[in-house]
Structures are given as C-alpha cells and as structure tokens.
Amino acid sequence: MVEEIEGDEFALSTPPSVPRRTSKLGIVGAGAVGSTMAYAALMRGAARTVALLDVNRAKVEAEVLDLSHGIQFMSMAEVIGSDDVSVMADCDVVMFTAGAKQKPGQSRLDLAEATISLVRKVLPGIVEVAPHAVYVMVTNPVDVVTYAALKISGLPPSQLFGSGTVLDSSRLRYLIARHTGVAVQNVHAYVAGEHGDTELPLWSSATIGSVPILDWAGADGAGALTREVRDGIAREVVESAYRIIEGKGATNYAIALAGSRIIEAVLKDERRILPVSSLLDDYLGMSDVCLSVPSIIGASGVMDRLEVPMSSDEILGMRRSAEAVRSVARRFGF
DSSP, rough: OOOOOOOOOOEOOOOOOOOOOEEEEEEEOOOOHHHHHHHHHHHHHHHHHHEEEESHHHHHHHHHHHTTTTGGGGSSSSEEEEESGGGGGTEEEEEEOOOOOOOOOOGGGHHHHHHHHHHHHHHHHHHHHTOOOOOOSSSSHHHHHHHHHHHHHOOTTTTEEEEEEHHHHHHHHHHHHHHHSSSSGGGGOOEBBBBSOOOOOOOOEEEEEEGGGGGGGGGTTOOOOHHHHHHHHHHHHHHHHHHHHHSSSSHHHHHHHHHHHHHHHTTTTTOOEEEEEEEOOBBTTTOSSEEEEEEETTEEEEEEEEOOOOOOOHHHHHHHHHHHHOOOOOOOTT
C-alpha cells in the first residue's frame, strides 16, 4: 500500500499496529527444579516471556544468561530474572518452586516448616504485582504448602493449586507401560490423594486403551497386572523420588516436564484433565483439605474436579491421605 507525500513521489504507508498477544510465565526459585522448568517451558514454546525470581541474584542472573544464549535454538522468547519481586509483574502463570531442599531419607512432610515460612515471606509480594496470575505450587510438601498458600494469599481455590500427583501419575503410567509392553501414551491411570507416602493409584478406573486394567491379561498372559504386580508398581511410584534424591540430590527433569504441561493447559486454555492438588469441597465427603484428584485445568485455573469411580478401598485410602495432610497442616496452625 502506497500514498503520495510531500517531498517524495511515493512512500510506503505504515499499517496500523496490532497488539500482539503475549504470555508471561513466572518461576519462583532458580534452583534445580526452577531452572529446569524454565528450560522445559522454553523448549516447548509455552510462553513468550519467562521471568525467574530468586533471592540469590548472582545465581538467577547466571541462569538467565545461560538460557538466553540458547534462544536461537528454541521458539522465540525473552528470559528475564532478578532478586526483586517486580520481575514477576503481570505474569499469567506463576510456578512456585522455591523451598527447602529435601535430604536423603527425609519425607516431604518434614520439609513443611521451612517451606511454609518461605511462602509466607515471598508470596504476598508476588500476588501484589501479579494479582490475576494462576499460581501453581510445586515445592514440597505440595498439599500442605498449597493449603497454607491459599490461607496466606487469600486467592480463590481455582486460582491457586498445587502440581499434586501429575508427576506421580506419569511415573505410574510409565511403570504400567514397561510391565505390559504397550506405549505409555495408551495407559490411562491416575494417582490421587497426597503427593507423598499415602498417595494411591486409582486402579478401579485405570485402562490400557479401552481395557480396564483390572481385566488386563496381556498377550498369552504375559504382562498381566496381578494384585502383587500392582502393589509393587504402587510402591515404586512412591519410593522412586527417594531413590532419585539419594542418587543425585534432587528430582528435576520429570517434574519440570510435568510443570510445563500444567503451564500449557493454563496458557492455552486446554481444559486438560490433570490430577492437581486443590482445595476440596465435599469431594466424596472430603472438604477443607488440598489433595490431588483428576481436575479440568484451563485459563482460569482449576475449573472443575471430576468424581471418578472409586472402590471402597480407594475411598478409604483417600480419607487416610486427607487425614495425613490435615494433621501436618494443623501442626503449623492451618
């Protein structure tokens, strides 16, 4: 498109600018989990801007430089970081990964005191500069921390939730796939309850393809999921994190990928079903506790919680899990 202007014969006219819709992801904590989550989100093209916040200014600036130097090989994005909370201004999603580091042999619940103290110190300032963000608590013990964060922030339960058993469910599906010899993408199974020692696989609703797992016999009986096999898989799901921490000091790759999946579900309004930890309200008779159940995740956060079919043993397991989380929350005044 051209137009005549004084002093020149022709000149290109400038089309009206159209505001580009952008997305901003905030990550609190530039440690092993936070920095790996930033990397995973960038590799998947999840957000246009990734902002890192950490009390260690030298560390966060180094992580920003390292990630920025690889942008050429990713979807276009900007990486910023600071020890000042203003870096989180106007985030669409905030992943809270900062917390006390879990030591070998230490349970997730043992971490509660130090992590809740950190949340109390940091979270209100972030909410002030990013009041409309969806907040996802990733730090352990995630169910207790999520409950405490809701009380501290005053945010609605749809807007703040925990990463819950998204990773545990991925571990479960991997182990089932390995045992049965099918692709993990064809395994549909959830871990529910606490992200920790009292969590439980929901075997009664799990399927491979469209075949209920409890009916799965496998080819010529190979790969059958007997009660003994299922119990062994459930133990490995719980214990695998402890083995990883003992061997390398932290889990970071799988949780970063799980976190990036949650990020995409929010930013793209996918309405994807993920077993996140959120505040229950008369869910199978359970209320005022944060536990993981299959939930619909979209742009506003937790849109709904699905009451999936459960056996009587699974319902009892959920209630035991709820009491374990409540007892720790009460210990810290929540």
